[in-house]
Amino acid sequence: MIKIMLVIYGVEKQTVDFVASFLKDARNVEVQEREIKEIPYDLFNDKRGQYRGDFINQWIYKNLKKKGTDIVIGILDVDAYVPPLNFIFGVASPKLKVCTVYLARLKIGVDIYGLLSRLKKEVLHELGHLFGLHHCLNKLCVMAFSNSIYDVDRKTYKFCGSHYSRLAMGGLEFKSKYKLI
Ligand SMILES: [Zn+2]
Numbered sequence: 095m096i097k098i099m100l101v102i103y104g105v106e107k108q109t110v111d112f113v114a115s116f117l118k119d120a121r122n123v124e125v126q127e128r129e130i131k132e133i134p135y136d137l138f139n140d141k142r143g144q145y146r147g148d149f150i151n152q153w154i155y156k157n158l159k160k161k162g163t164d165i166v167i168g169i170l171d172v173d174a175y176v177p178p179l180n181f182i183f184g185v186a187s188p189k190l191k192v193c194t195v196y197l198a199r200l201k202i203g204v205d206i207y208g209l210l211s212r213l214k215k216e217v218l219h220e221l222g223h224l225f226g227l228h229h230c231l232n233k234l235c236v237m238a239f240s241n242s243i244y245d246v247d248r249k250t251y252k253f254c255g256s257h258y259s260r261l262a263m264g265g266l267e268f269k270s271k272y273k274l275i
Pocket residue numbers: 219223229239
């Protein structure tokens with residue numbers, strides 16, 4: 095059993111339920127949810143108006159990741175960055191087994207369905223990093239790097255054949271519809 099905890103900040107229940115539900119498309123996955131009411135202010139960069147994504151991952155690891163939890167995925171409705179990038183959609187810390195996805199930019203210009211589609215891709219992308227996957231040259235593979243929202247929209251939520259197999263070998267076996275044909 096792979097125990098995944100979702101750490102939620104400022105996100106609607108419908109969105110959280112959606113994430114929990116597609117994660118269960120992988121075999122032997124159990125999902126817990128934990129809502130947080132604030133993110134420590136020292137993780138916020140005043141001048142930029144953004145949070146430091148990698149610092150949030152460390153804070154989650156130290157303060158929220160329980161024994162027995164294998165993986166933590168944060169879904170946070172804020173804007174974040176990690177130097178030298180101006181902004182990030184998400185960031186993974188594979189050693190900590192913590193990743194976070196940020197909604198502020200994923201929401202731009204789309205309705206709830208557009209947001210959920212983007213969110214699914216970004217969650218699966220960061221989850222892939224936690225299982226040791228690197229970026230993919232196949233622009234349709236969910237492990238393709240997204241420099242802009244256009245890149246997010248262009249790729250699919252599916253893994254290319256080799257990434258799909260590597261993930262399965264790492265213990266995360268998604269339904270076959272998650273494999274690019
Ligand atoms: Zn990446």
